[in-house]
Amino acid sequence: MSPWWIENVDVLIPTAFAMEQEVEGSCITSHFPILMYHHIREYDDFSDIAAKNLSVSPEEFHEQLNYLAKNGYHSITTKDITKNTVPCKSVMITFDDGYYDVYKNAFPLMNEVKYKGVIGLILWKIDESDYLFWPDIVELHKANWEIASHTWNHLILTQLWPTILNHQIRDSKKDLEKWFHIPIQTFVYPGGFYWPNAIKTVAQSGYRYALSTHFWEANLLDYRLKLNRINILPGTTVEKFSNLLQEAEKNFKK
């Protein structure tokens, strides 16, 4: 049954399939980790803790990708979810805010292991210094990365007027679709905050998926407009990284 706050909204009913099952000889799953990154950049000389905490160094990121590739993880975007073909042992790699260093530092490393990412754009930041330029976004899209909306202005979506919510959530989707000629099906809540009205607007705007910042694996059998993610902080060694993945999976299975 739908929660009270999404009553009368055309909500996606999760497809009923078991947590893991065989389909035509391949194993598909309904749960997987979604990793959350912001900047992929060096942060050693940062005194600003907030800026540092949004950063993972290219070396750390490289090691994390190698760990995933060596351990047989498949990289997915929400397209795989829509087709109901999420392979067992999948990972979704997401980058919030649309920073240029993702294109400069993360994209080549992702290509090395043939992984694709999901990038959540703040529309008014496109083409600003430190952020992605138009051609970078087009190139990421051509490399099968998913483009997601992370609102027009990165407002925290708590108690906002409906017109503002609509602009941030619905208009940002429409504008990205118009600019890039692609369907946008994923929304990323700024700061991970979702107020009931925000979720309702996300549903009414036609998004199929939305990403929160709750720790744990994403669970497709649950409501898909607040999928869990794992925040990767600076200083995450491969050992810590592997523990995080295991912990997220364990909590999911409880």
Ligand SMILES: [Zn+2]
């Ligand atoms: Zn953000």
